[in-house]
Amino acid sequence: MNDEKRVLRNALGAFATGVTIVTTKTLNGSDLGRTANSFSSVSLDPPLILWSLSKTSSSFESFKQAAYFAVHILSADQDSLSGAFASSSANPFDTVAVERGHDGIPLIEQCSARFECKTTYQYEGGDHIIFVGEIIGFQHSATPPLLFHGGRYGRLVSHQQDELAFARRAESLSPEDFIYLVSRVFYRIREEAVAERKRRGWSGADYAVLTLLGHQDGRALEDIYRIGRARGDEVGRDTLEDLKSRGFIKLDDTPGDASSRAWLTHDGRRAMIEIVALLKSSEAQCLAPIDDNEVRILKQLLGKLAIDGADSGWPPMPSRAGDEFVAAVKDEGAEP
Ligand SMILES: Cc1cc2nc3c(=O)[nH]c(=O)nc-3n(C[C@H](O)[C@H](O)[C@H](O)COP(=O)(O)O)c2cc1C
Numbered sequence: 001m002n003d004e005k006r007v008l009r010n011a012l013g014a015f016a017t018g019v020t021i022v023t024t025k026t027l028n029g030s031d032l033g034r035t036a037n038s039f040s041s042v043s044l045d046p047p048l049i050l051w052s053l054s055k056t057s058s059s060f061e062s063f064k065q066a067a068y069f070a071v072h073i074l075s076a077d078q079d080s081l082s083g084a085f086a087s088s089s090a091n092p093f094d095t096v097a098v099e100r101g102h103d104g105i106p107l108i109e110q111c112s113a114r115f116e117c118k119t120t121y122q123y124e125g126g127d128h129i130i131f132v133g134e135i136i137g138f139q140h141s142a143t144p145p146l147l148f149h150g151g152r153y154g155r156l157v158s159h160q161q162d163e164l165a166f167a168r169r170a171e172s173l174s175p176e177d178f179i180y181l182v183s184r185v186f187y188r189i190r191e192e193a194v195a196e197r198k199r200r201g202w203s204g205a206d207y208a209v210l211t212l213l214g215h216q217d218g219r220a221l222e223d224i225y226r227i228g229r230a231r232g233d234e235v236g237r238d239t240l241e242d243l244k245s246r247g248f249i250k251l252d253d254t255p256g257d258a259s260s261r262a263w264l265t266h267d268g269r270r271a272m273i274e275i276v277a278l279l280k281s282s283e284a285q286c287l288a289p290i291d292d293n294e295v296r297i298l299k300q301l302l303g304k305l306a307i308d309g310a311d312s313g314w315p316p317m318p319s320r321a322g323d324e325f326v327a328a329v330k331d332e333g334a335e336p
Contacts, residue, residue: 016149018073021085022051023106024066030330031093031106034059035086037148038128039071049115052128058088060129068103068118069133072111075143079153081108082146102136113140115219144293155297189282193275200271208233208244213249213264214272215314219261221251243268 001009023033034057042048049071053063063069074082084092098106101116108114117133124130147154175182197207208228212219221240229237240262243249248268252261264272287295308314 005261010150014148016147016154018112019023019079019082019146019148019153020051020055020072020298021072021108021111022069023072023104023108024063024069025105026062027065029104031091031098032059032062033092033106033108034063035082036071039073042132048120048132049117049135050130050132052125052130054128056127063131065120066119068101068105068116068136069131070101070105070107071115071117071133072108074140074146075110075112076146076155079146080113082148110143111141112143112145114138133263144291150243155293157294157297168336186288189286190279192282193279195279196275205233205235205239206248207214208235209239209262210248210264210268210272210275213262213268214276218252218261218263221262224262244294303324 017037018039018040020036021033022036022039023031026032034053036051036053038050038052040050042050051071053060081092081096084090084095087180093106097109099109101107102118105116107116115133115135116137118136119131120134121132122129123132144156147156168174168176175181202210205228208231209224210225212227224240228239240249240251244251247265248271250263250265252263290298303317306314306317
């Protein structure tokens, strides 16, 4: 592709679309599917849709001959299917569950929507051919769609209608500040767990030690003191001895030895499992007003910010091959 075409293609890529997979059967009866974002609705009466296919595609002849095809609007979690059907190197149908539609055409499951179509018109469209299909059957679910923009996949975030109204005070944070919002959510989610730890007679320092060992058992005592203090809890030898005498931890140490470590006992682990369950239940209640898609986006964005120094005491954030939120698409394959 020359530079001029690439610039034009980038400009056309400013238009955000969904992603579809169009399937049919080849003349010799095998299943065929290609990723396409050129899909558009055309008419309600009669019900018509269109999509366009590059004349250079290896699937061109088969779609041209096909009397029926099906368009699948992919859901937000189906980005890997988009990549699989954009390439002719492997047969994606080997790994995808299908049902059979009109004339035996393959129908992919769990999409946001799916349209079975009869090919009604074919138009010349430069280096593409435009297929218009009449919808002869369709399905629709509430699953949020996969989006495509500027060569990247994305998820839908609805416009916030209601602006937050508040009075600004120089001596206070406000709902416009990220830390204010994060703190409010943080305190709300852990309110019950804090009440529970108090009911159990644990101090903040006790809780800090048990949490640190819950994350990573067998930590060095030196690390527990250092991280506990860095988080604002006065963790000392007396804290550890007290937890040991109450049966929550065991110490594998010689006083003064830098390699000494602490471990959760069976009772300590059980107590932490109960507290974690309480936190998870408060979290579910707190997140209930937003949908699953928004929860995923919120976690992905916060995950990007949860980067700590090497000795923060937090376990490292898991890194994911192919960031789901903005997975770049191979330059060659995709339409604008
Ligand atoms: C998100 C996305 C959208 C695409 N949209 C179209 C399209 O609308 N039309 C098209 O011909 N190819 C489109 N492609 C490329 C095709 O899926 C496929 O890679 C291309 O037709 C090459 O097919 P071939 O390997 O059979 O030659 C798209 C690819 C991606 C990843």
